Amino acid sequence: MVNSLETPSTNARSFWRCSLLVALIWLVATCRAVAADLPVIDEGAPFDVRSAFVEPRDHVYLLSATLEVALSRAAQQALTNGVPVLLQLEFKVVRKRGWLPDVDVGSLTQRWHLSYDALTEHYLIKNESTGLQYSHESLAAALADLGSVQGLPVIDEALIQKGRRYEALLRLTASIEGGVPSALKYMMFWIDWRRSTEWYTWTLRP
Amino acid sequence: MDAPPMNAPHAVARSTPVSRARRGRWRASVMALLVLLGVVASSASLLILTGAAQDAHKLRTLQPWLLAGNLLAVMVLLLLISRKLYALVRDYRAHAPGSRLKARTVQMFSLLALAPILVTYFFSVNAINRGIDSWFDSKVSTGLEDALALSRAALSLRMREFGAHTTALASDLHSVSDYEMMSQLDRYRRIAGASELIVVSDGGRIIAASTDFASATLPALPAPEVLLQARQRQGYVSLDPAPGGGYRVIAAMPVGNGGNGETRLLVASYPVPEQLAGLADGVRAAYAQYGQHVYQRPYLKSTFTLTLTIVLLLSALGAVYGAFFWATRLVKPVQDLIEGTRAVGQGDLDLKLALPSNDELGYLVGSFNDMTKRLARARSDAEANRAAVEQERARLAVILARLSTGVISVDADFNLRTANQAASNILGVDLEAAVGSPLSTLADSEPSVAQFVSACSQHLAAGDRDWREPVPLITEHGRRELMVASTTLPADDGASAGLVIVFDDISTLLQAQRDAAWGEVARRLAHEIKNPLTPIQLSADRMRRRLLSQLDAKDAEILERGTHTIVQQVEAMRQMVNAFSEYARAPSLDLVPIDINQLVSEVTDLYRSHGSAVSSATPVSVRLELDPEAGMVLADRGRLRQVLNNLLTNAFEALEGQADAVVSIETHDVAIDGHSLVELVVVDNGPGFQSVTGGQMFDPYVTSKPKGTGLGLAIVKKIIDEHGGSIEAENTPEGGARVRALLPRDEAARGIFSMTGSRDLRRSEFRREHV
Numbered sequence: 001m002v003n004s005l006e007t008p009s010t011n012a013r014s015f016w017r018c019s020l021l022v023a024l025i026w027l028v029a030t031c032r033a034v035a036a037d038l039p040v041i042d043e044g045a046p047f048d049v050r051s052a053f054v055e056p057r058d059h060v061y062l063l064s065a066t067l068e069v070a071l072s073r074a075a076q077q078a079l080t081n082g083v084p085v086l087l088q089l090e091f092k093v094v095r096k097r098g099w100l101p102d103v104d105v106g107s108l109t110q111r112w113h114l115s116y117d118a119l120t121e122h123y124l125i126k127n128e129s130t131g132l133q134y135s136h137e138s139l140a141a142a143l144a145d146l147g148s149v150q151g152l153p154v155i156d157e158a159l160i161q162k163g164r165r166y167e168a169l170l171r172l173t174a175s176i177e178g179g180v181p182s183a184l185k186y187m188m189f190w191i192d193w194r195r196s197t198e199w200y201t202w203t204l205r206p
Numbered sequence: 207m208d209a210p211p212m213n214a215p216h217a218v219a220r221s222t223p224v225s226r227a228r229r230g231r232w233r234a235s236v237m238a239l240l241v242l243l244g245v246v247a248s249s250a251s252l253l254i255l256t257g258a259a260q261d262a263h264k265l266r267t268l269q270p271w272l273l274a275g276n277l278l279a280v281m282v283l284l285l286l287i288s289r290k291l292y293a294l295v296r297d298y299r300a301h302a303p304g305s306r307l308k309a310r311t312v313q314m315f316s317l318l319a320l321a322p323i324l325v326t327y328f329f330s331v332n333a334i335n336r337g338i339d340s341w342f343d344s345k346v347s348t349g350l351e352d353a354l355a356l357s358r359a360a361l362s363l364r365m366r367e368f369g370a371h372t373t374a375l376a377s378d379l380h381s382v383s384d385y386e387m388m389s390q391l392d393r394y395r396r397i398a399g400a401s402e403l404i405v406v407s408d409g410g411r412i413i414a415a416s417t418d419f420a421s422a423t424l425p426a427l428p429a430p431e432v433l434l435q436a437r438q439r440q441g442y443v444s445l446d447p448a449p450g451g452g453y454r455v456i457a458a459m460p461v462g463n464g465g466n467g468e469t470r471l472l473v474a475s476y477p478v479p480e481q482l483a484g485l486a487d488g489v490r491a492a493y494a495q496y497g498q499h500v501y502q503r504p505y506l507k508s509t510f511t512l513t514l515t516i517v518l519l520l521s522a523l524g525a526v527y528g529a530f531f532w533a534t535r536l537v538k539p540v541q542d543l544i545e546g547t548r549a550v551g552q553g554d555l556d557l558k559l560a561l562p563s564n565d566e567l568g569y570l571v572g573s574f575n576d577m578t579k580r581l582a583r584a585r586s587d588a589e590a591n592r593a594a595v596e597q598e599r600a601r602l603a604v605i606l607a608r609l610s611t612g613v614i615s616v617d618a619d620f621n622l623r624t625a626n627q628a629a630s631n632i633l634g635v636d637l638e639a640a641v642g643s644p645l646s647t648l649a650d651s652e653p654s655v656a657q658f659v660s661a662c663s664q665h666l667a668a669g670d671r672d673w674r675e676p677v678p679l680i681t682e683h684g685r686r687e688l689m690v691a692s693t694t695l696p697a698d699d700g701a702s703a704g705l706v707i708v709f710d711d712i713s714t715l716l717q718a719q720r721d722a723a724w725g726e727v728a729r730r731l732a733h734e735i736k737n738p739l740t741p742i743q744l745s746a747d748r749m750r751r752r753l754l755s756q757l758d759a760k761d762a763e764i765l766e767r768g769t770h771t772i773v774q775q776v777e778a779m780r781q782m783v784n785a786f787s788e789y790a791r792a793p794s795l796d797l798v799p800i801d802i803n804q805l806v807s808e809v810t811d812l813y814r815s816h817g818s819a820v821s822s823a824t825p826v827s828v829r830l831e832l833d834p835e836a837g838m839v840l841a842d843r844g845r846l847r848q849v850l851n852n853l854l855t856n857a858f859e860a861l862e863g864q865a866d867a868v869v870s871i872e873t874h875d876v877a878i879d880g881h882s883l884v885e886l887v888v889v890d891n892g893p894g895f896q897s898v899t900g901g902q903m904f905d906p907y908v909t910s911k912p913k914g915t916g917l918g919l920a921i922v923k924k925i926i927d928e929h930g931g932s933i934e935a936e937n938t939p940e941g942g943a944r945v946r947a948l949l950p951r952d953e954a955a956r957g958i959f960s961m962t963g964s965r966d967l968r969r970s971e972f973r974r975e976h977v
Contacts, residue, residue, distance in 0.1 A: 015313055019316075026324075077501070078501055080497070081497035081498060081500055082493070082494035082495065082497035082501070083498055083501050117447050117490065118354055118490055118494060118497070119354060119357060119358060119445070119453075119486055119487075119493075120444070120445045120453070122444075122446060122447060124447060132449070133447070133449045135429070136429055136431070137431065137432075137435075137444070141429065141431050145429075
């Protein structure tokens with residue numbers, strides 16, 4: 001009687017244990033298969049806003065900034081494989097109001113596509129808003145060109161009023177999103193497809 | 207699903223039915239919500255997929271939603287399955303009915319469904335990975351690179367030409383002054399076929415430029431590193447992507463020293479022939495796309511693997527959930543049957559199981575329902591039968607209790623099974639208390655029962671099945687006649703199941719018969735004997751008167767003595783006949799309320815004064831113990847007086863010649879069965895009744911005295927019986943005789959001795975004790 005009661009119960013227990021083991025092995029294998037050797041953008045290459053300032057000229061504030069832009073191995077690989085790297089410079093001015101939340105006064109976003117031409121072995125920089133394209137023989141030259149922003153008109157002087165406190169913020173973002181199917185980006189939520197610098201801030205005194 | 211398992215009631219018993227019901231409702235609604243969510247998620251995924259399948263771009267934008275929907279469906283399925291699994295494990299541990307079958311079915315279904323799904327999954331993942339790898343064949347890659355190199359080689363030929371042109375132009379320009387520079391440049395540009403010619407100073411300043419772009423106001427300067435290279439290497443030629451598409455060749459050559467020793471550069475831009483540029487661009491584009499695909503390869507693999515995994519998860523979880531669903535549906539009727547069997551085992555036959563389907567299980571459930579229905583009908587029939595039998599028994603018991611006939615039944619081993627009240631009364635034993643014990647033990651304790659039992663045993667030993675015979679019962683109170691009839695009870699197997707013994711106390715009946723016979727005898731005697739007595743007496747008288755004077759003295763004396771004897775004997779005979787006629791006289795009572803004590807006093811006074819008339823030899827002292835409570839009794843004064851006369855005469859006659867003769871007369875107030883009676887006791891200290899037992903004492907011509915008619919006590923008994931009373935006679939332990947008579951005080955009490963007919967005092971007392 002005891003045996004006949006115990007045998008099926010033992011069987012069932014071993015069955016569920018086996019099932020659990022198989023499920024675990026399968027889960028580990030799948031994770032390994034999915035995450036195998038995927039390039040990542042963030043690899044510790046220097047990526048920062050070194051300095052930035054604005055100065056008014058002809059009723060417009062012009063931005064000058066020095067950016068340190070280096071691409072990770074993964075990003076470089078993507079670039080040489082023909083995947084464009086998108087660089088995005090975000091600038092905005094907020095009015096500080098003490099305890100109250102800040103007010104956005106104005107903002108500007110500048111985008112560049114950095115691509116590689118395999119035939120000419122040149123790196124091309126194309127400004128998305130102006131459509132102007134520059135080519136460089138080396139990646140270093142291209143990045144140096146990108147890193148030096150000179151006299152970029154960012155905000156109308158009329159928006160900045162005297163006697164008030166303003167803050168300017170600048171940030172650079174690099175991403176290789178263009179080369180990856182969007183579904184994958186959602187699925188592999190743990191992978192960083194983009195990399196941003198911290199917001200570089202300085203006080204703007206009209 | 208939450209059917210309480212075998213051990214569960216202890217746990218469940220703590221929660222109230224209301225809270226249980228509320229929890230059940232809540233669970234049900236959560237379940238319904240989950241299922242709805244799962245269905246909506248799956249359907250939405252399918253809909254999106256169907257709608258977007260044609261448009262790849264749309265599919266790409268919708269893919270996140272698809273993914274989210276599928277993941278949601280997976281989550282919902284996981285939740286549902288874990289809930290089912292938890293319930294199954296709980297039921298299994300609690301040994302709930304059907305849980306083992308369910309576990310086995312789920313296991314089997316899951317294995318059957320999961321095995322092909324897993325095999326397909328692993329093969330698909332492998333095949334897709336291999337398929338993707340096969341796209342990126344190394345030959346393709348090499349071919350593309352070769353094509354690119356070929357394009358580059360074709361273009362480099364042009365580059366060298368343009369370089370040579372530019373060098374020539376630069377050397378020509380060396381001698382041209384700044385003033386003529388512009389016009390010379392235009393000319394050179396047209397000759398060389400360049401699209402742009404610029405002369406740049408050391409500091410990167412444009413000294414002169416010529417361009418064929420009408421729109422361009424300012425020629426675009428080449429990048430600083432180009433100028434630097436050109437100066438350092440004494441020339442620079444490069445293929446450059448044109449801003450408007452296509453290619454151009456840029457050549458920068460030193461012009462020579464300017465006036466102030468600076469190194470000027472001639473930067474020339476040449477358009478690549480359109481056909482060549484188109485071809486090269488095609489190769490470049492193909493190479494770039496291939497490179498992008500190579501870059502995307504791991505992502506593609508991951509995407510497919512992930513998609514397949516989600517599909518696998520959905521299918522596998524769906525299959526497992528389906529296994530649970532079907533197992534539940536399969537096992538449900540079995541569980542119902544188990545619970546139904548248990549309920550039937552506990553006596554609940556009103557159960558009706560729902561028919562699950564038209565298959566064998568349905569047939570089984572139908573048979574079960576049929577069985578319970580039949581069982582219920584059989585049980586109700588049995589109940590009805592039992593009730594009918596019970597009712598019949600009750601009726602029989604009432605009849606038996608009211609019967610004056612004693613009825614007992616014994617089983618084959620002679621153990622008493624039933625006895626009615628009358629049986630107890632007749633035998634003078636509480637038979638109802640002795641039900642279940644053998645009659646022999648009862649016989650040991652009660653002599654009257656012993657006689658009865660021995661009479662029955664004789665027949666039983668002889669093998670008589672049905673018999674009827676009178677059985678005399680000698681008790682210490684006298685002889686009683688029982689008419690006993692016995693019948694064997696039939697048993698199922700034909701053997702004897704016992705006996706029914708019916709008996710009646712026919713002492714009274716016999717007595718009545720005897721009385722009637724004696725009455726008849728007396729009447730005839732009175733009639734036949736009395737008539738000739740007077741002529742005999744007269745004849746004797748005449749003979750004496752006529753012949754006495756004529757005879758001599760001797761004869762006269764003989765005659766005198768003879769006639770005297772005749773006359774005396776005739777007188778005695780007349781008295782006897784009168785007594786007989788008195789005995790045989792038809793009863794006609796004149797009942798009036800009489801003070802019994804007063805009557806007793808009157809009669810005894812008579813005896814005190816005339817005591818010597820009856821018994822001249824010795825004085826008899828009469829002692830009266832009259833109970834003042836005795837009071838009035840409904841009786842015929844004359845008859846009652848006769849009773850007292852007869853009893854006292856009897857006593858006085860018995861005491862004749864005895865010293866210290868005492869006759870005591872007592873009256874008492876007695877209550878029997880709630881009826882009021884008067885007890886009259888006459889006790890003497892004479893020799894008592896000799897050898898004649900109590901019952902026959904009252905028969906005519908039964909006497910223990912040497913002289914007496916033997917009718918005294920018979921008449922007393924007759925009168926007492928006529929009054930509805932009872933009488934008994936016995937010897938006292940001291941040696942005298944005692945006669946006890948009970949007289950009903952009123953009409954209501956007159957019936958109490960006639961109910962059983964032959965009830966005597968002893969038995970009445972017995973009954974009184976046990977009421």
